[in-house]
Amino acid sequence: AQSVTQPDIHITVSEGASLELRCNYSYGATPYLFWYVQSPGQGLQLLLKYFSGDTLVQGIKGFEAEFKRSQSSFNLRKPSVHWSDAAEYFCAGGYQKVTFGTGTKLQVIP
Amino acid sequence: DSGVTQTPKHLITATGQRVTLRCSPRSGDLSVYWYQQSLDQGLQFLIQYYNGEERAKGNILERFSAQQFPDLHSELNLSSLELGDSALYFCASSVGSGTGGGAGVYDKDTQYFGPGTRLTVL
Numbered sequence: 001a002q003s004v005t006q007p008d009i010h011i012t013v014s015e016g017a018s019l020e021l022r023c024n025y026s027y028g029a030t031p032y033l034f035w036y037v038q039s040p041g042q043g044l045q046l047l048l049k050y051f052s053g054d055t056l057v058q059g060i061k062g063f064e065a066e067f068k069r070s071q072s073s074f075n076l077r078k079p080s081v082h083w084s085d086a087a088e089y090f091c092a093g094g095y096q097k098v099t100f101g102t103g104t105k106l107q108v109i110p
Numbered sequence: 111d112s113g114v115t116q117t118p119k120h121l122i123t124a125t126g127q128r129v130t131l132r133c134s135p136r137s138g139d140l141s142v143y144w145y146q147q148s149l150d151q152g153l154q155f156l157i158q159y160y161n162g163e164e165r166a167k168g169n170i171l172e173r174f175s176a177q178q179f180p181d182l183h184s185e186l187n188l189s190s191l192e193l194g195d196s197a198l199y200f201c202a203s204s205v206g207s208g209t210g211g212g213a214g215v216y217d218k219d220t221q222y223f224g225p226g227t228r229l230t231v232l
Contacts, residue, residue: 032215043112043200043223044153051215090153097166098214100153 002027004074004093006101013081014109021076021104023091031093033074035065038103039087047089050074061085083108113137114203114224122230128189131227135182135203141165142184143204143221144176148197159184160207191231198226 005024013019025031032051036044048059055067065076076089086108091101113136123129135142144156146169155168159178170176173191178184188195206218214220 034214041225043114043202043225045112045223046214046220049215049220096208097155097168099155102152 002031002094003099004033004091004101006089006091006104008104009102010105010107012107012109015083016080019076019078019081019085019106021089021091021106023074023076023101024072025074025091025093026072027093030067030069031095033065033067034092034098035059035063035074035076036090036092036100037061037087038090044090047076081106081108083110112222112224114201114222116199116201116224116227118227119225120228120230122232123191124232125191125193127191127231128187129191129229131186131188131199131201131229133184133186133201133203133224135184135201136222139203139205139222140182141204141206141208141219141221142178142182143202143208144170144184144186145200145202145223146197147200147226148194150194151197153200156186158208165207188229193231196229196231198228200224200226 034049035047038044048057050057088103088105092098115134117132140161143158147153156170158166176186202221202223208219
């Protein structure tokens with residue numbers, strides 16, 4: 001079935017450390033791919049999206065993601081995490097409709 | 111603040127009842143999307159309306175229905191409620207129809223999410 005998978009349910013990083021959140025997709029062709037963030041008690045906010053072209057995508061809040069066709073991955077990265085980045089992150093993919101991954105909860109420790 | 115409003119914030123009701131959730135899109139947005147977020151099912155797309163017409167359907171149960179009114183606000187009706195319907199229901203809006211450019215690939219199709227309505231069925 002067409003889907004996106006986030007293998008990490010929960011990740012803890014220290015403030016100032018680098019971050020990488022994993023996302024793998026399973027589609028017949030390269031889908032459109034997205035990363036969203038959901039802060040506690042809030043709705044989702046789009047961080048970045050990819051549909052073609054440059055495989056390194058820049059987003060808001062200092063995030064970037066790299067599309068790797070050979071690994072069917074679209075991992076989200078940030079070089080230095082801030083305490084305010086603590087939230088749940090969702091990878092999503094699809095064509096006309098979007099399928100969401102199960103989310104990765106990020107905890108940031110001082 | 112995304113500009114999308116949802117009412118009520120919280121709703122507690124009993125099994126078998128019917129409830130209506132309301133969503134007002136951002137000014138100028140023509141599409142409204144409904145999503146359900148629950149612990150066991152994750153985040154699921156339910157349905158999309160564009161300028162009053164149903165545009166796309168996801169995993170929406172037959173007990174659920176939605177509509178978009180001429181002023182572009184939308185309502186999601188949930189009937190014969192079951193315990194498993196307890197969830198956070200989000201609506202999102204976008205300027206465009208979300209078709210032709212994929213699910214939000216183009217800026218006009220970027221979805222802006224409301225804060226959600228938390229439904230608890232007892």
